Amino acid sequence: MSRIDAATLADLAAQANRAPSVHNTQPARFALDEEGRILIAADLSRHLAVGDPTGRDMGLSCGAALEGMVMALAARGIRVLVDDLWEADTRSWRPGYRLAARLTPAGEASPSSLADWTEKRFTWRGRFSAATPEALADLERWAVEADDITFAGGPDALAFIAALNDGASLSVMRERAFRDELVAWIRLTPAHAAYAFDGLNLDALRMGRLEGAVAGGVLASPLFDLADRLGLGKTLVAEAGKTMTAAACLLFHRPEGESPVVSGRAFYRFWLGLTRFGFAGWPMAVLADVPSASETLLQRFPLPQGHRLINVLRVGPAPITLAKYRLPARDLVLG
Incomplete structure (x- = not known):
């Protein structure tokens, strides 16, 4: 060789x-x-x-x-x-x-x-298109047969997860240091030197230029704290309306104590696997990262003994295919 x-x-x-x-x-x-x-x-x-x-x-x-x-x-x-x-x-x-x-x-x-x-897999952060009953049945069958995926489908399950995700997102966005770090990886104008290469740009975030400018101005300043005190914080981070258009949510979990490198390999295979059925994914990582949210989620959707939650993806068909920025x-x- x-x-x-x-x-x-x-x-x-x-x-x-x-x-x-x-x-x-x-x-x-x-x-x-x-x-x-x-x-x-x-x-x-x-x-x-x-x-x-x-x-x-x-x-x-x-x-x-x-x-x-x-x-x-x-x-x-x-x-x-x-x-x-x-x-x-x-x-x-x-x-x-x-x-x-x-x-x-x-x-x-x-x-x-x-x-x-690999070229067809991408993150979709907008409203999903409707899935056919056949595609959804194939996805659920695949998930049920896997030992590291828990399937959560139906309006009640989606509403529960959507509300939990929005609450957890608000809790982390209230931390100024977290927002500053996030904004450092958001490319809110095509003039940004790294717009086409890394981070989260307007195309990936499904934002127009005006919407992106407003979001950047709020997140990167004390305006978010002011808006939050006025009761507008939840509105600023809310994704529930988009989450409810998903065909299902998939809880991805792996054995406790497993190296993150091994878990990361399995996570990529998992995402490519759901891509085969015509689905795009949108991670809800806060549901795994915020302990209170994770505990609440797993009370309703228990994992196999000895497993830990890695991530949750809301999935569904996307109306367009996005380019990858690498x-x-x-x-x-x-x-």
């Missing part, structure tokens, strides 16, 4: 980076070591210190990119052995980076059927 060179790694990295990441921060970086193995590391400059204090979401994001790399290699007929390096918390390899995984070529592989859906390959590879 021929060694992977720098040009090939850049192409593979671009394919791997189609994976989802928290706030579209795209923290995974790729390098070759002296033995021709692929190293995946987290760029710590992209860590969300306020929203992700433990680094779990960064680990999940790197895990998703790792799964993308495994699929990209398999498409070239290359099988790899994966060493999960996240728990070792190695930061001495290179300043500003934390090693996440090492991939060692180990024979031949067949392409993954999920790889066909960093160029040259920014993903470390020399």
Whole structure:
């Protein structure tokens, strides 16, 4: 088997980076070591210190990119052995980076059927179109048969989750430091230097320029606190109307104590899996991140014993397909 060179790694990295990441921060970086193995590391400059204090979401994001790399290699007929390096918390390899995984070529592989859906997967933050009964039945059957997905469907379940999500979102948005960090990753004008590359831009947020300017002005200033004191905070963050258009919500959970890199790999497969049925997804991460919200949610939708909630996706058909905004390959590879 021929060694992977720098040009090939850049192409593979671009394919791997189609994976989802928290706030579209795209923290995974790729390098070759002296033995021709692929190293995946987290760029710590992209860590969300306020929203992700433990680094779990960064680990999940790197895990998703790792799964993308495994699929990209398999498409070239290359099988790899994966060493999960996240728990070792190695930061001495290179300043500003934390090693996440090492991939060692180990024979031949067949392409993954999920790889066909990487370009079709995207986050939809608008109102969903109506799902056909057949597509919804296929989705529910798939979810019920999986051991890490809990299906929540029907108007009552959606209303319960929608209200819980809005309440949890308001609680975190009341923290000025969280809002400041979020705004740093929002690209509210096409003139922003990173508009087409990372973060959350107007297209991804389904906002017009005027709406984006107003949102940025409110979130990045004390105006939010003033509006909240006047009772308008809930209105500013409310998503319930859009959530109620979803076909269902899917609770994604994994074994307690599992490395976030492993969970991130499974999360990417999960999202690609639902994409096969014609569904887009929109995460409600606060339902997993806010303890009170998570506890309330799991009282109604219990998980298998020994599992922890990773994320909740509201899913449904999207009326259009959105482009992905990703960093160029040259920014993903470390020399």
